[in-house]
Amino acid sequence: MGPLIPNGIIGEGWDFVIAILLGIAFGFILEASGFSSSRNLAGVFYGYNFVVLRVFFTALIVAMVGLMYFDYVGWLDLSQIFILPTYLTPMIVGGVIMGFGFVIGGYCPGTSFTGIAIGKLDAIFFTVGLFVGIFLFSLTYPLFEGFFDSGYLGNVTLTELTGIPAPWFAFAFTFVALAAFWGTMLIEKRVRKNMKQYKF
Amino acid sequence: MSSEKTTIQQPKYINPYLGGVLLGLLILVTVFITGRGLGASGAVKSAVVTTANTVAPNATEANAYMKQFVSDDHSPMYTWLVFESLGILLGGIFSGIVFGRMKKIRTDHGPRITSRKRLLLAVIGGALFGIGSQFGRGCTSGAALSGSATFALGGVIVMFAIFGTGYAVAYFFRKLWI
Amino acid sequence: MRIDNLNDMNRNYIFLTIVMLVLAAGTLFLTTSDEPKQIAPEELLQEIIQPSRYVTTDQVAKMIIQGDPSLLMVDVRPEGEFEEYALPGSVNVPLENLLDEENLSYFGVPGVKVVFVSNDDIRADQTWVLTKRLGYKGTYVLKGGINCWMQTIIDPLPPNEDAPKSEFEAYAFRRGAQIYFTGAATLAPDGENVQVQVRRREKTNVAAGGC
Numbered sequence: 001m002g003p004l005i006p007n008g009i010i011g012e013g014w015d016f017v018i019a020i021l022l023g024i025a026f027g028f029i030l031e032a033s034g035f036s037s038s039r040n041l042a043g044v045f046y047g048y049n050f051v052v053l054r055v056f057f058t059a060l061i062v063a064m065v066g067l068m069y070f071d072y073v074g075w076l077d078l079s080q081i082f083i084l085p086t087y088l089t090p091m092i093v094g095g096v097i098m099g100f101g102f103v104i105g106g107y108c109p110g111t112s113f114t115g116i117a118i119g120k121l122d123a124i125f126f127t128v129g130l131f132v133g134i135f136l137f138s139l140t141y142p143l144f145e146g147f148f149d150s151g152y153l154g155n156v157t158l159t160e161l162t163g164i165p166a167p168w169f170a171f172a173f174t175f176v177a178l179a180a181f182w183g184t185m186l187i188e189k190r191v192r193k194n195m196k197q198y199k200f
Numbered sequence: 201m202s203s204e205k206t207t208i209q210q211p212k213y214i215n216p217y218l219g220g221v222l223l224g225l226l227i228l229v230t231v232f233i234t235g236r237g238l239g240a241s242g243a244v245k246s247a248v249v250t251t252a253n254t255v256a257p258n259a260t261e262a263n264a265y266m267k268q269f270v271s272d273d274h275s276p277m278y279t280w281l282v283f284e285s286l287g288i289l290l291g292g293i294f295s296g297i298v299f300g301r302m303k304k305i306r307t308d309h310g311p312r313i314t315s316r317k318r319l320l321l322a323v324i325g326g327a328l329f330g331i332g333s334q335f336g337r338g339c340t341s342g343a344a345l346s347g348s349a350t351f352a353l354g355g356v357i358v359m360f361a362i363f364g365t366g367y368a369v370a371y372f373f374r375k376l377w378i
Numbered sequence: 379m380r381i382d383n384l385n386d387m388n389r390n391y392i393f394l395t396i397v398m399l400v401l402a403a404g405t406l407f408l409t410t411s412d413e414p415k416q417i418a419p420e421e422l423l424q425e426i427i428q429p430s431r432y433v434t435t436d437q438v439a440k441m442i443i444q445g446d447p448s449l450l451m452v453d454v455r456p457e458g459e460f461e462e463y464a465l466p467g468s469v470n471v472p473l474e475n476l477l478d479e480e481n482l483s484y485f486g487v488p489g490v491k492v493v494f495v496s497n498d499d500i501r502a503d504q505t506w507v508l509t510k511r512l513g514y515k516g517t518y519v520l521k522g523g524i525n526c527w528m529q530t531i532i533d534p535l536p537p538n539e540d541a542p543k544s545e546f547e548a549y550a551f552r553r554g555a556q557i558y559f560t561g562a563a564t565l566a567p568d569g570e571n572v573q574v575q576v577r578r579r580e581k582t583n584v585a586a587g588g589c
Contacts, residue, residue, distance in 0.1 A: 002231075002232040002233070002235075003231065003232060003233065003234060003235030003236075004232065004233045004234075005233060005234050005235060006234075006235040010233065015234075015280060016280065016283040018233055018234065019234075019280045019281075019283035019284040019287065020283050020284065020286055020287040020290070021287060022226065022229070022230050022233075022234075022238065022284060022287060023238075023283065023284035023285060023286060023287020023288045023289075023290070023291060024287040024288075024290050024291035024294065025222075025226050025287075025291060026223075026226060026238055026284070026287065026288050026291060026341075027287060027288035027289060027290060027291025027292040027293075027294070027295065028291035028292070028294055028295045029219055029222050029223050029226065029291070029295075030219075030223075030288070030291070030292065030295075031291065031292040031295035031296055031299075031301070032213065032214045032219060032295045032298075032299060033213055033214055033216055033219035033220075033223075034211070034213040034216075036292060036295075036296070036301065037308050038308045038322070039308045039309075039310070039377065042376070042377045043377070044366075045366050045367055045370035045377075046370060046374065046377055046378050048378065050216075051213070051216045051219075054216035054217055054219075054220055055216045055217075055219045055220040055223060056220070056340075056344075056345060057220065058216070058217050058219075058220020058221055058223070058224060059219075059220045059221075059223035059224040059226075059227060059345060059349075060224070060345060060348055060349055061224070061398065061402065062220065062221050062223075062224025062225060062227075062228070063224040063225075063227040063228055063231075063345075063349035064348075064349055064351070065398075065401050065402050065405055066224065066225070066228040067228065067231065067349065067350065067351075068405035068408060069401075069404075069405065069408070070228065070232065072405075072408040075232065076231065076232055080235055081231055081235045081236065081350055082235055082236035082237070082350070083347075083350055083351075083352045084337060084338065084342075084343055084346075084347035084350070084352035084354040084355045085337065085352075085354055086352070086353045086354040086357065087335075087337065087354070088357070090335045090336075091335065091336050091337065091343075091354055091357045091358050091361065092357060092361050093332075093335050094331075094332045094333065094334065094335025094336030094337070094358065094361070095332065095336050095357065095358045095359075095360070095361020095362045095364075095365065096332070096361050096362075096365045097328050097329075097331055097332030097335065097336075098328070098329050098332035098333060098336060098339065098340075098358075098361070098362045098365075099332075099361065099362045099363065099364065099365025099366040099368070099369065100325075100328050100332075100365060100369060101325045101326065101327070101328030101329030101330075101331075101332055102325070102329065102340075102362060102366050103325070103365075103366050103369055103370050103373050103376075104321050104324055104325035104328065104373060104376070105321065105322050105323075105324065105325015105326050105328065105329055106308070106321075106322065106325060106376075106377070107322070107325070107326070107329075108240070108329065108339050108340040108341070109240035109241045109243075109244060109329065109333065109339045109340075109341070110238075110239075110240035110285075110288055110339065110340070110341040112326070113240065113285055113288040113289050113292060114288060114289075114291070114292030114295070115292075116289065116292070117288075117289050117290075117291075117292025117293040117295075117296055118292060118293070118296035118301045118302055118303070119296075119302065119303055119304060119305045119306060120305075120306065120307065120308060121305050121306060121307045121315075121319065122307045122308055122309070122318055122319055122322040123322075125319045125320075125322035125323050125326065126322040126323070126325060126326040126329075127244070127326060128323055128326065129322060129323035129324060129325060129326020129327040129328075129329070129330065130241070130244045130326045130327070130329060130330040130333075131244055131247065131248055131326075131330065132323065132326070132327045132330065133326060133327035133328060133329060133330020133331045133332075133333075134241075134244055134245050134248045134330040134331070134333070134334060135248050135252070135330075136327065136330075136331065137265070137330065137331045137334045138248065138249075138252070138263055138265040138266045139263070141263070141264055141265035142264050145264060145265075148334075148335065153353070155352070156352070156353040156354070157350070157351045157352055157353060158351045158352075158353055158356065159351060160353075161353050166351050166405075167405035167406045167408065168406065169351060170402055170405050171402045171403055171405065171406055174398060174399065174402035175399070175402070178395050178398060178399065181217075181391075181395075182395070185391075217391075217394070
């Protein structure tokens with residue numbers, strides 16, 4: 001059955017309509033969870049707000065486990081979905097730079113859009129920054145074009161890399177996530193008396 | 201102590217685990233319908249290319265990176281991610297209305313810095329994130345979240361790199377937030 | 379009162395944690411088939427009536443001479459015939475053993491072109507239909523088989539005097555190939571076959587996307 005559009009079950013003309021609808025759902029969920037505020041987002045790195053951990057990790061394990069079931073009942077052909085390609089070193093470098101950007105800027109692209117939606121000026125500035133950053137990247141691209149394409153391993157999945165079946169990863173991530181949820185809940189209870197109330 | 205609590209308003213957020221479950225289901229639905237996950241940084245990239253192409257088309261054609269995204273028959277903005285990002289904006293507005301967060305323009309900042317400093321840092325952070333997202337072939341939504349959810353090695357690498365770095369350097373930027 | 383609320387909340391969370399663990403553990407026990415999906419009869423028919431699966435002996439000869447790494451010749455004749463003579467670099471998978479697991483892993487490797495070889499092309503064609511039915515891509519048939527190989531490469535027929543120029547060019551190529559395959563330049567002595575390093579199948583991905 002799935003994925004529907006690549007298999008022609010839904011016509012390609014609907015592509016962009018569906019994109020907007022999915023985006024609306026995405027934006028709503030993000031904003032409703034509090035991701036529209038940079039202070040909430042940065043909180044995960046300082047231990048005063050674990051919302052990023054909870055939402056991100058929960059979404060990850062729900063999606064992973066869900067994909068396994070969808071594949072099993074035949075709703076989704078996992079060999080037809082897009083797997084992010086691996087460019088080993090560039091991606092690590094990119095992730096590190098993004099880590100800095102996250103802590104300094106307090107947003108990531110998707111959340112900055114929700115921040116703009118509710119009128120956060122720093123979100124607007126962050127998005128402008130994104131624009132500038134990508135532009136700078138394009139201008140300096142010829143300098144590191146070789147590096148940019150280095151470390152290409154193909155569209156590798158964890159299973160292809162290690163031979164360990166995907167459900168094991170799903171379970172492992174789930175276990176770690178749940179442990180983290182309980183752990184942070186206990187931490188929060190301990191410091192509940194000292195927790196600053198926030199208003200954003 | 202109790203008087204302190206009554207004067208400060210707790211914004212209405214949904215339970216984060218509920219948000220996570222909904223987001224996870226959304227990713228499932230997205231992959232089921234389109235065969236790919238969600239994303240965000242790609243839309244900004246499209247915007248950059250479109251702007252450059254409108255202002256200086258020859259230079260854009262000559263740029264090794266941007267010319268990959270320029271096409272003769274349609275604007276670079278005519279991509280899935282751009283429409284999805286438009287949706288994110290709308291969804292954010294919708295949620296803001298429902299939960300009463302549509303207010304006048306304001307800036308979040310930590311208690312120890314000024315709004316002005318925060319805005320400058322936001323641009324810097326955004327620029328870094330923009331650069332990083334190109335190397336990483338995505339941002340937290342596209343590469344880290346959607347990538348990892350589909351068990352892509354690249355997604356997991358980016359995820360650990362972003363959050364690992366964040367935790368590692370958070371201490372040095374603590375004045376910004378706490 | 380607040381403590382009661384906390385206990386309720388904790389109970390709900392404990393319940394949800396258990397549910398999530400059970401669901402995740404459940405995925406460990408799902409048995410999913412590792413083979414590609416079989417294609418529908420209509421699709422198979424479409425593929426059969428197209429001649430695009432045939433490769434000529436000239437094309438294969440060229441690929442062998444150039445050392446094209448994407449070529450994998452699978453000889454589906456019985457072992458005895460394979461030992462007598464086989465194309466250099468080809469692998470022997472007698473048709474009876476085609477569906478053995480270890481033989482199936484030759485097929486569906488991204489980037490590898492599997493060319494089925496038999497004496498005529500009948501057996502090879504049958505093999506092709508079978509593997510097509512199983513959904514494998516990248517499979518081809520050597521048109522005319524080993525018999526045609528003999529007539530065009532090993533012992534090529536010179537063209538008639540009034541034949542078009544292209545036939546003379548083809549003949550020139552075949553003479554060169556003949557020397558390559560039967561002269562001192564053969565890959566292995568005594569017609570013994572070279573062990574080819576083949577890549578086994580891994581999962582493939584089709585849809586394109588970005589972020």
